[in-house]
Amino acid sequence: PxxxxxxxxxxxxxxxxxxxxxxxxxxxxxxxxxxxxxxxxxxxxxxxxxxxxxxxxxxxxxxxxxxxxxxxxxxxxxxxxxxxxxxxxxxxxxxxxxxxxxxxxxxxxxxxxxxxxxxxxxxxxxxxxxxxxxxxxxxxxxxxxxxxxxxxxxxxxxxxxxxxxxxxxxxxxxxxxSAHSGQPPIEGPCSPASxxxxxxxxxxxxxxxFRTNEQIFVSIASYRDPECQRTIRSLFAKARRPRNVFVGVVHQVAMPTDAHCFEIGYDYPQQVREVRLPHSMATGPCYARHMAQQLYSGEHYYLQIDSHMRFVSDWDVKLIQWLEECQAAGYPKPVLTTYPPDYRPKGVEGPTVVADLPDDVDHLNALPTVLCAKGFVVHEASHDAQGEGHELLRLQGKTLLKRPSGPVPSLFYAAGFHFSESSTIWEVPYDPSLEYVFFGEESTMLLRLWTRGYDLFAPPETVIYHLWTRSYRPTFWENAGNAS
The missing domain is CATH 2.60.120.620 (q2cbj1_9rhob like domain)
Known part of the structure; x- marks a missing residue:
């Protein structure tokens, strides 16, 4: 029985x-x-x-x-x-x-x-x-x-x-x-199978x-990125409670060429769940983030980041604190999101050398950023079969003049920095059918989050930094020529 x-x-x-x-x-x-x-x-x-x-x-x-x-x-x-x-x-x-x-x-x-x-x-x-x-x-x-x-x-x-x-x-x-968890069922997209x-x-x-209300699942999609290993090392090293941090990372790599992407060890390797895929299968961030979400294992909080980030001390407790402040203010489903500042040293020009990038960013002490509309831009990736380009909304992170006392309401969404309760994983899961969608990723997620009752906020302090150059690594666009 x-x-x-x-x-x-x-x-x-x-x-x-x-x-x-x-x-x-x-x-x-x-x-x-x-x-x-x-x-x-x-x-x-x-x-x-x-x-x-x-x-x-x-x-x-x-x-x-x-x-x-x-x-x-x-x-x-x-x-x-x-x-x-x-x-x-x-x-x-x-x-x-x-x-x-x-x-x-x-x-x-x-x-x-x-x-x-x-x-x-x-x-x-x-x-x-x-x-x-x-x-x-x-x-x-x-x-x-x-x-x-x-x-x-x-x-x-x-x-x-x-x-x-x-x-x-x-x-x-x-x-x-499960029925006794008190959580709603998945209502994810049902597009035709890829x-x-x-x-x-x-x-x-x-x-x-679900297990406890303190654990954080960190989703990372990485494409041939040697900075990913340093990102994982940084998030564990700078967390106040690293044993509550669990990582799900999807590596899209060309082996053995990309062996340098796995040279550096980090603490708590048993808390890192990895999938390694041939880079030729990569079709952009949406499918990779969808795959990373499959590595979720019941943690209460969800942090989605890019594979080239640095963290400041106590980032984990600060993010949870700010999320709770939003909830206490009457927003039951908040998301903290923004374009973080760059961790590349100022004044550096030309190709980025990974070895020159800092591991510790506590001293940068950058003012926080909030997302703003930059304008509608015709991007080469938006051209249709007839060669006609379509305008895409582009965003930018604007630095605030001073640190606010709490999270700042935001109109826009950044896929490379998303912190919320993990309900977003099943209420607004990533759609794996959005192949070769890059600049449209954030617009579609913004609409889906908003219509499911989520409110967006920018963090009042900078706790995560981002590397804003791609010069040191390949991108998934190298596969676009093989797309049907």
Missing amino acids: ELKPLLDGVSSLMQAVERYSQMKFTRISVQLAHYPGDGVGYVTHRDAPLDLNGADKERRQLTLICYLNADWEPYHGGALKLYPHSRDPSLQSLSLDDATTAEAKRKAREWESIEVQPKLGTIVAFVSDMEHEVLPVHHPRMAVTVWMYAKNPPFPFGSCKPIPTCSSTPVGGVSRP PRQAVWSGAARFLPT
Whole structure:
């Protein structure tokens, strides 16, 4: 009886996948797995043989794992590690007799891996012929595994698309909070599924519900940016309560060329959830921020930033304090947002050298900024198929003459600095279908936030600084020439 809700959910998931993929499941099998915590994991394997041209024979098609481990901590080990590119036909064809291609295959397999912590309330689903392993387990660990069988050919590599988030069954995307959490259900956009390949290669994550009212989830989308590692280091180093800070970062990188983006360590690595994707899949900030939101795991507050930021001391408690001041003033759903000042040293001209950028910005003591309209500008990216350009509203951050006593009402929204309660993640989630939308990102989010009852404010002090030059890094526009 205790497993009935889970099996009912599996049945709903099967129906949703059948509707979406034309897959017809024939049966399921269920296994209860227990690891005693003696340091043993499970070696890399597949739940079904890899046969991407498979004949019509019954086989495991989808694996679903539900974790039953309360109070699980990262130091317990036991993470599930998935290797989506283990299904890539181009990698299967590489000859391992050559050491160079063998190393290339190993690196591709490792850099595209996804780790899932086996916490109570987490469910992960993935195609059964994907390689995966259980890392060494140092604490008793239990999970229920469900295999779904079908006679269809297997999902082809790179063909799985995101399932629309408005489905009544939360398959992929941010999970709906449980009924007892007191939080509203997701009402996200339901645009047609993108024709581009799904990042997760058929994997869907269900995330646990809320934990405490002090934790902050920090969402970062990074494109080949060596400053991202320093951004993460800064936010932990300058937080008054770093153990309440959890990061979800989506790296879009070209490996091994971009290995320098991962050279610097930082404190609390167990509180950083990462997804690493090939840079060629990048289609702009909206899809990347959508993916970063999938790494949310129940924290009370939500901070969305760019990958090139610096923080001042006690930034975390100050942001929470100002948000509470807005709520006390009668604004139940405030968002703190602005274009922060630059942390590049004044007077620096020409290409930026990352090594010359400061790590500590407390001494800058810049006056706060508020967003203002700059004007309507025709940008080269706005030209349509006929070559006609369209005007886009551009914003700018204006420096205040003096520090106000509290948050300042704002008319506009900055995607690179958003602090609110985490309700924005499911009430106004990022739309993954907005491919190659850059300057329109903030206008669309402004309208959606406003119509969902959110009020915008600029912080009364500068607690975050931004790097306003792109000269030191590539941008996702290098992929625009391949866009259909």
